[in-house]
Amino acid sequence: MRKIEHLGIAVKDLKKSTELFEKLLGKPSYKEEAVKREEVVTSFFQVGETKIELLQSSDSQGPIRKFIEKRNEGLHHIAFAVDDIYAEMKRLQEAGFEVLNDVPKRGADHKLIVFLHPRSTNGVLVELCQEIDSSLE
Numbered sequence: 001m002r003k004i005e006h007l008g009i010a011v012k013d014l015k016k017s018t019e020l021f022e023k024l025l026g027k028p029s030y031k032e033e034a035v036k037r038e039e040v041v042t043s044f045f046q047v048g049e050t051k052i053e054l055l056q057s058s059d060s061q062g063p064i065r066k067f068i069e070k071r072n073e074g075l076h077h078i079a080f081a082v083d084d085i086y087a088e089m090k091r092l093q094e095a096g097f098e099v100l101n102d103v104p105k106r107g108a109d110h111k112l113i114v115f116l117h118p119r120s121t122n123g124v125l126v127e128l129c130q131e132i133d134s135s136l137e
């Protein structure tokens with residue numbers, strides 16, 4: 001794990017929350033991106049080496065909608081940057097963590113991502129992210 005790549009925050013109203021975080025952080029969001037497969041629309045802020053990722057559900061189902069129904073808005077996941085997501089998946093599986101994805105999937109902001117089930121990580125949803133080489137996109 002190289003660094004905390006982002007903190008994912010589940011929000012009900014992306015526009016309102018983006019305005020709130022722009023005030024809080026004193027800087028604008030650098031991108032808004034919808035990721036259909038994850039049924040979310042995201043808004044990103046760079047804070048030093050780490051980012052804040054705001055996530056609003058774009059579907060009547062989806063993990064963010066379910067999370068908010070159950071726990072209201074708030075911190076949803078911690079994402080770590082890794083250099084080799086396949087090697088990390090293997091290492092973590094062998095170490096007994098529950099990797100939710102057989103293969104990495106496309107995330108937001110030019111990344112491959114996988115998740116670890118919170119029941120294997122002390123109740124914290126963990127995401128692994130590997131930058132996608134933009135020349136390959």
Ligand SMILES: CC[C@H](C(=O)O)C(=O)SCCNC(=O)CCNC(=O)[C@H](O)C(C)(C)COP(=O)(O)OP(=O)(O)OC[C@H]1O[C@@H](n2cnc3c(N)ncnc32)[C@H](O)[C@@H]1OP(=O)(O)O
Nearest residue numbers: 008035038040063076077100107108113115118123124125
């Ligand atoms: C656009 C991509 C972006 C990126 O960074 O690139 C993203 O970050 S996408 C983020 C949204 N996608 C995901 O979260 C995918 C991974 N999540 C899942 O697969 C599910 O949400 C899962 C498996 C964590 C939970 O799904 P399930 O249907 O089982 O929901 P339950 O409500 O029944 O939860 C079961 C159990 O887990 C606890 N839980 C659920 N979500 C979280 C969470 N975010 N943090 C901690 N714990 C969580 C929930 O409370 C239940 O525990 P229990 O003790 O039974 O109450």
Ligand SMILES: [Co+2]
Nearest residue numbers: 008053079127
């Ligand atoms: Co994320």
